[in-house]
Amino acid sequence: QSALTQPASVSGSPGQSITISCTGTSSDVGGYNYVSWYQQHPGKAPKLMIYEVSNRPSGVSNRFSGSKSGNTASLTISGLQAEDEADYYCSSYTSSSTWVFGGGTKLTVL
Amino acid sequence: EVQLVESGGGLVQPGGSLRLSCAASGFTFSSYDMHWVRQATGKGLEWVSAIGTAGDTYYPGSVKGRFTISRENAKNSLYLQMNSLRAGDTAVYYCARGWEIDYWGQGTLVTVSS
Numbered sequence: 001q002s003a004l005t006q007p008a009s010v011s012g013s014p015g016q017s018i019t020i021s022c023t024g025t026s027s028d029v030g031g032y033n034y035v036s037w038y039q040q041h042p043g044k045a046p047k048l049m050i051y052e053v054s055n056r057p058s059g060v061s062n063r064f065s066g067s068k069s070g071n072t073a074s075l076t077i078s079g080l081q082a083e084d085e086a087d088y089y090c091s092s093y094t095s096s097s098t099w100v101f102g103g104g105t106k107l108t109v110l
Numbered sequence: 111e112v113q114l115v116e117s118g119g120g121l122v123q124p125g126g127s128l129r130l131s132c133a134a135s136g137f138t139f140s141s142y143d144m145h146w147v148r149q150a151t152g153k154g155l156e157w158v159s160a161i162g163t164a165g166d167t168y169y170p171g172s173v174k175g176r177f178t179i180s181r182e183n184a185k186n187s188l189y190l191q192m193n194s195l196r197a198g199d200t201a202v203y204y205c206a207r208g209w210e211i212d213y214w215g216q217g218t219l220v221t222v223s224s
Contacts, residue, residue, distance in 0.1 A: 089155050
């Protein structure tokens with residue numbers, strides 16, 4: 001199972017919106033609505049930001065939103081803030097009854 | 111409050127074995143699937159294994175046949191038995207909860223080196 005494809009880095013200025021893509025196949029992202037997004041600050045454990053493509057856990061800011069089209073899922077962060085600077089990972093359930101993560105995207109807030 | 115605390119990491123020689131543990135609290139452990147996920151220094155997340163509430167287990171090809179996940183609901187504990195360890199298994203190993211993988215522990219470092 002190959003890792004899902006994410007851009008290595010994205011950047012934006014405070015207040016702007018950015019989108020991070022996560023591309024898989026019909027055997028993972030495209031085949032199931034079990035796509036999640038995680039935020040990870042340096043030296044910390046990952047934190048769930050979005051589950052089942054577009055659902056936010058309690059306590060996660062509504063500036064974070066998720067969507068999916070075909071084999072590509074996306075995470076959008078609106079109203080960028082300095083504390084959003086972190087690594088972001090997508091994950092998906094697969095047809096092999098396994099899970100797969102994306103390679104990660106480093107978000108820089110300029 | 112959900113808490114997951116990993117232990118058992120350390121330095122092991124190539125070909126050796128190690129058993130990781132994860133102590134869970136703050137939720138009904140027996141009602142949740144559980145996962146192990148690892149992260150090599152400076153690298154991305156890699157899913158390692160999962161166990162369902164019925165004890166069904168799942169692995170990626172990279173660890174299948176070498177790693178065994180298990181759980182002991184009476185002790186609210188998750189385990190990962192790792193055999194035939196390789197340098198490429200060096201990573202922080204995280205215990206995580208649920209189908210959505212919603213809560214993570216702080217991780218335990220496994221170093222495979224001679």
